[in-house]
Every structure is written in C-alpha cells, then in structure tokens.
Amino acid sequence: xxxxxxxxxxxxxxxxxxxxxxxxxxxxxxxxxxxxxxxxxxxxxxxxxxxxxxxxxxxxxxxxxxxxxxxxxxxxxxxxxxxxxxxxxxxxxxxxxxxxxxxxxxxxxxxxxxxxxxxxxxxxxxxxxxxxxxxxxxxxxxxxxxxxxxxxxxxxxxxxxxxxxxxxxxxxxxxxxxxxxxxxxxxxxxxxxxxxxxxxxxxxxxxxxxxxxxxxxxxxxxxxxxxxxxxxxxxxxxxxxxxxxxxxxxxxxxxxxxxxxxxxxxxxxxxxxxxxxxxxxxxxxxxxxxxxxxxxxxxxxxxxxxxxxxxxxxxxxxxxxxxxxxxxxxxxxxxxxxxxxxxxxxxxxxxxxxxxxxxxxxxxxxxxxxxxxxxxxxxxxxxxxxxxxxxxxxxxxxxxxxxxxxxxxxxxxxxxxxxxxxxxxxxxxxxxxxxxxxxxxxxxxxxxxxxxxxxxxxxxxxxxxxxxxxxxxxxxxxxxxxxxxxx
Numbered sequence: 419x420x421x422x423x424x425x426x427x428x429x430x431x432x433x434x435x436x437x438x439x440x441x442x443x444x445x446x447x448x449x450x451x452x453x454x455x456x457x458x459x460x461x462x463x464x465x466x467x468x469x470x471x472x473x474x475x476x477x478x479x480x481x482x483x484x485x486x487x488x489x490x491x492x493x494x495x496x497x498x499x500x501x502x503x504x505x506x507x508x509x510x511x512x513x514x515x516x517x518x519x520x521x522x523x524x525x526x527x528x529x530x531x532x533x534x535x536x537x538x539x540x541x542x543x544x545x546x547x548x549x550x551x552x553x554x555x556x557x558x559x560x561x562x563x564x565x566x567x568x569x570x571x572x573x574x575x576x577x578x579x580x581x582x583x584x585x586x587x588x589x590x591x592x593x594x595x596x597x598x599x600x601x602x603x604x605x606x607x608x609x610x611x612x613x614x615x616x617x618x619x620x621x622x623x624x625x626x627x628x629x630x631x632x633x634x635x636x637x638x639x640x641x642x643x644x645x646x647x648x649x650x651x652x653x654x655x656x657x658x659x660x661x662x663x664x665x666x667x668x669x670x671x672x673x674x675x676x677x678x679x680x681x682x683x684x685x686x687x688x689x690x691x692x693x694x695x696x697x698x699x700x701x702x703x704x705x706x707x708x709x710x711x712x713x714x715x716x717x718x719x720x721x722x723x724x725x726x727x728x729x730x731x732x733x734x735x736x737x738x739x740x741x742x743x744x745x746x747x748x749x750x751x752x753x754x755x756x757x758x759x760x761x762x763x764x765x766x767x768x769x770x771x772x773x774x775x776x777x778x779x780x781x782x783x784x785x786x787x788x789x790x791x792x793x794x795x796x797x798x799x800x801x802x803x804x805x806x807x808x809x810x811x812x813x814x815x816x817x818x819x820x821x822x823x824x825x826x827x828x829x830x831x832x833x834x835x836x837x838x839x840x841x842x843x844x845x846x847x848x849x850x851x852x853x854x855x856x857x858x859x860x861x862x863x864x865x866x867x868x869x870x871x872x873x874x875x876x877x878x879x880x881x882x883x884x885x886x887x888x889x890x891x892x893x894x895x896x897x898x899x900x901x902x903x904x905x
Contacts, residue, residue, distance in 0.1 A: 456785040458489050461855045462792040463783050465493050466510055472774060472796045473659035476502035478768050480685035481782065484758040485693025487685050488645040496766055497663035504681040505636065507650045508764040509666070510749040514639070514646025517687075518605050518724020519560050521612045521623055523708045526556075530615050533557045540611055544582060546587045548662040556611070557605040558595050560724040561716035565590035568601035573863045575670035578620060578641060582610045598719040600675035609673025632690055633695050634683035643744065644668035647678055653746025654767035657877035658806055660797035661767050664874045667745035667867060675744060681764050684751065687793040688760035691753055708816045713753075726753075735787065741776060743768060746873060750775035752783060759786045772798040802878040811883040816889030820896060827900035838901060842894055849890035852883050 425873065461479070469477050476494030480487070489623040492503035500506075525531045531540060534555050538544070549564065558564040567588060575581035578663035585603050592599065609620045616623050621639045629637045640647060643666045654661040669675075679687075690697055712724040721728050728736040734758045742749035748765040750773070761782050763775040819826075830838055860867045873880045 420776060421429055423688065430693035431876075456788065459781055460643050460785050460791070461489060462493075462601050464785065464787065464793065465491075465778060467775075467793055468778055468781065471770075471793065471799075472657060472772075473661060473799055474765060474769075475654050475661040476505055476506075476720075477778060478502055478504050478508065478764045479778070479782065480504065480688070480762045481786070482685050482689045482760045483786075484903050485689045487689065487697075488759075490681050491650055492681065493787065497654060500651075502766065502789075503684075504893055506764075506766075507678055507680055507710050508749065508766055509643070509650075509675075509742075509747035510601075510677050510684070510751075510764065511675045511747060511776050513742035513745040513749045513751050514671075514673070515605050516725045516740050516751070517613070517624060517628060517677055518608050518673045519712060520558065520606050520628060520704055521620075523585070523704055523712060523724065524562060524627060525612065525615050525674040527705050527708055531556060531611070533560075536699060537611070537827050538608065540615060541607065544607060544610070545586055545588065546860060550590050554590075554594045557716065557724070558718075559608050559611075561719045561722055562598050562604055563595050563716065563718040564594070564602050564604055565592040565593045565594050565599065566601045566603045566607075568599065568603065568786065569857075571862050574668070575772075576642060578606065578610055578613065578670070578672045581670040581672065582775075583794070584763050587854050592741050593600045595718045596720055599745055600722075602671065605674035606672065612673075617777070619678075624677075626702070629683075631699075631701055631703055632683075632686045633698065634679065637677060637679040637683045639672065640678065640694075641672050641676065642668060643676075646801050650678055653744075655746060655874045655877055656767055656769045656798060656802075657795065657881075658802045664745075664876070665748050667871050667874070671744075675742065679764075684762040684764065688762055689750065692758055692760050700848055713755075714850075735783070737783075741773060743773070745871070748773065749774045750779040752779050754783060754786070757786060759783070761786075769798045770879075771801050772846075805855070805878040805882050812882070812889065813885050820889070820892050823896035824892060824900045827897050831901065842897060845890045845893045849888070849894060851852065852887040852890075854881070856887065 426753050450769065465477055465479060474494065476492070476496060478492040482488055484688055490504035492506055494502050496506060498503055526533050534554060534557050537554050537556055537559060538552055554564045566585065574583055575584060585607070612623050613620050617628070624639050638647070652665060686698065690703055694706045695709040696702055697836045712726055714723050715721070715728060716723060719729065721730065725740070729739065735754050738753040738755065739750055746768050746826045748768050749763065751762045753760045757809060761805040762781045763779045765775050777794065784791045856869050856872060
C-alpha cells in the first residue's frame with residue numbers, strides 16, 4: 419500500500435514539474451549583445467554556448483540576405499567524432515515540403531497543371547474511400563486543407579507509389595478546403611503528381627529542376643529514411659543533457675520529409691527565396707507571383723501557405739518558415755521579409771520537449787535585428803533530469819515494495835479472490851498500458867518500427883515507463899505467487 423500511495427505522490431510531482439516548464443523558458447541573465455550590423459563572432463558565441471548548455475552534439479547554420487550569402491558555419495561533432503561543418507550532410511525532415519511545393523508550382527508556372535484543379539484530373543489512380551475526394555484540389559494538398567488525416571502508424575512502403583496506395587482506404591476527416599490538418603500524406607500525393615506530370619522520378623526532378631540550377635550539389639532525396647546515404651552519419655537522440663547516436667526511424671517519406679542537405683546548400687535555397695525566385699546565375703526558378711502566393715495564407719489555412727508556415731501575429735519580426743523533425747535530426751528555415759534576412763539551422767539530434775533548431779534560429783534572427791540573443795534555460799535538460807529523479811525514486815520504492823510482497827500477500831490471505839484482484843489493479847493497469855505501448859504498438863499495421871525505436875523517441879520518459887512496467891509486473895506476479903503458491 420505504501421508503494422501505491424508513493425506512486426500517486428510521484429504523479430503529482432511530475433505534474434508540478436510540467437506546470438513549471440513555462441517558468442524555465444524565461445532567459446537567464448547571460449546574453450549576447452549584437453553590434454549594428456551584427457558580428458559573426460556574436461553568432462558563433464551564441465550557437466556554441468547554446469549547444470553546449472543544452473547537451474547537443476552539433477549544429478550547422480547559414481545566414482543570407484537579399485539573395486546573398488552572409489555567413490555559414492558548423493559547430494560540434496557528428497556521431498563518428500568528426501567536426502560538423504557547413505558541408506555536413508543532415509536530414510531536413512519536413513522542411514522538404516517547401517521543395518516539393520516549389521516543384522509543383524514550377525509545373526503550374528509551365529501550364530502543365532492548374533492550382534485549383536481536382537487532383538483526380540491528374541492522378542485518377544489515387545482514390546480515397548470517400549466521395550469528397552473528387553473535390554480535393556492541388557492547392558488544398560499544398561496548404562494541408564484537403565482533409566486527409568495524418569495517422570501516427572501506417573504500413574511500411576518501399577516505393578512512392580506503394581506509399582501513396584496506403585491512402586486508398588482512408589477517409590477525409592473534414593470537407594475539402596474547410597480546415598487545416600497537417601498531413602504528410604498530402605505531400606506523398608504531391609510527389610507522385612510531380613512524377614506523373616513531369617514524366618521523371620521525383621528525386622530526379624528535384625535534382626535536375628531544383629538542386630542543380632541552385633548549385634545544391636550535395637543535396638539529394640531518398641524514398642525511405644532507411645536508405646543508405648554515403649557520407650550521412652547517424653543522428654542522435656538526447657537524454658539527461660547528453661546525446662546518444664541512434665538509428666533513424668524507418669519510414670517512406672518521399673515528398674514529405676525525404677531531403678538530405680547541408681547548411682551551405684540550404685543557403686543557396688534561401689538565397690533564391692530572398693531574390694524573387696532567381697538563382698545566383700539569374701535563372702528564374704519560379705515566377706515572383708507564385709513565389710509570393712506560396713508565402714500567403716490560403717482558404718481554410720490562415721497560418722500555412724503553399725509549403726510554408728506563417729508566424730503568428732505576436733511573433734516579431736514576422737517569419738515565413740518551415741521546420742523539419744525526424745527521429746534523429748531537426749531543422750528550421752526562416753525568411754524575414756521585413757529585413758531580407760533568411761536563416762537555416764540544421765541539427766544532428768532530436769529532442770522531444772524543445773525545438774532547439776527554432777530556438778537557435780530565433781537567437782540568430784535577434785542578432786540580425788540588432789538585439790540581444792537570448793540564452794534560455796536548458797528546459798529539455800531540466801525536464802529530463804527531473805524525470806530521472808522521479809525514475810530513481812520510483813525504482814527505490816518499487817524495490818521496497820517487491821521485498822515486501824510476501825507480507826503484502828499474507829495480510830490479504832483471507833480476502834476473497836475478487837477483492838484481492840481489485841487491490842492489484844493499481845499495479846496491473848499501468849503495466850498493461852505500458853506493455854501495449856512497448857510491445858503491441860510497434861507491430862500495428864505491420865509497421866517497421868520496433869520497441870527500440872519507441873525508446874529512442876523520448877529516452878528519459880521511456881526509461882521511467884520501463885521502470886514502472888518492470889516494477890508493476892514484478893509486484894503483480896510476486897503478490898499472486900505468494901497468495902496461490904506459498905501456503
């Protein structure tokens with residue numbers, strides 16, 4: 419009984435810590451003062467201090483202004499111990515959607531597709547199990563207003579075509595154009611649309627029509643996150659203020675999160691975005707009209723354009739952005755229309771509680787605005803260490819409960835079976851739920867994830883849940899054993 423009461427107290431402690439999290443977001447007094455114009459050494463000091471304070475292995479950044487490179491730099495190391503540079507390959511996750519959107523808009527520019535035409539006009543083979551699908555337009559796919567859901571667990575796929583076929587038995591979760599629902603599936607379909615209309619494989623289209631004209635010679639796109647890429651080391655997951663090399667969660671992500679790039683290449687991409695759609699050699703990659711349309715709110719989507727997110731009114735200066743998160747990398751790209759600056763931050767790590775790439779980009783933007791770059795408290799480290807303390811306390815109390823299992827059962831020998839089982843429920847319920855999460859969820863839909871993958875999504879929390887599972891299972895088994903077997 420003491421163990422059960424202590425568990426409840428621990429739950430309150432965890433809730434208290436979560437409620438305190440906003441307090442930790444206030445900046446420390448330490449700050450980096452920017453000169454006017456900002457100095458690159460201020461950027462170096464801020465980024466290097468940030469990754470050290472938060473236990474991140476490395477970062478690479480790039481800053482451009484009005485189509486021109488201002489600064490690019492790498493910090494820290496990769497999983498193999500090599501220094502990170504502006505040429506280090508990184509997964510950019512959902513920042514890839516901006517590239518997919520550009521490819522689609524290029525086809526609109528060429529008159530090969532119409533932005534407000536139904537998708538089925540070009541992809542009749544894609545058929546959701548919903549009569550409303552016939553009304554979904556290309557614009558709605560681009561702006562995440564199609565109504566396509568975004569399931570957490572989907573069957574694996576090894577080709578783009580197979581990936582898109584998974585949506586054929588889905589139903590829309592809202593009427594087309596009515597609401598914004600972020601869904602990777604929108605961009606799987608758009609990648610297939612590019613293939614169908616252009617007659618080229620999506621990866622080849624990006625290479626020939628986007629990467630090559632921009633001089634993004636190190637960038638590429640994969641079909642599956644498990645595909646081998648030469649020169650791309652493992653990313654990391656963070657736990658308790660440190661980083662652990664980890665294998666990327668396998669998923670078919672072409673069109674939605676499949677690009678691998680470098681800070682240097684992202685600088686060329688952002689230079690085009692801040693140069694009215696022109697490359698460094700003057701080639702018009704996308705018309706100014708469609709480029710501006712991609713940055714504009716869409717019907718049913720006030721905060722998302724066509725492949726770009728739009729900042730809320732309280733964010734100053736206003737940004738046109740897209741983040742990217744996979745299980746071992748994180749990216750942020752920001753355009754600042756008011757100043758002409760653009761920033762990209764690529765991290766070779768993933769942290770579930772804080773978007774570090776966004777925070778680093780925000781600090782750099784502050785420097786470009788002539789402001790101080792805030793160095794905030796290491797929130798993720800504080801949360802993880804707090805979970806670590808709770809885990810340790812739970813382990814100690816759990817071991818105490820295990821040692822007292824016989825006494826616990828002896829005191830209840832005379833209780834009827836139903837009453838005895840009721841007393842076991844507080845231990846059995848969390849054990850069953852955690853067991854379902856660890857061992858059943860990874861097998862659902864025949865998906866390619868494993869229990870190890872689940873652990874990597876949030877190590878500090880998963881260790882706590884693992885301890886709760888083991889203690890709960892041991893207590894349940896021992897208490898039943900001492901009641902039934904030991905007389």
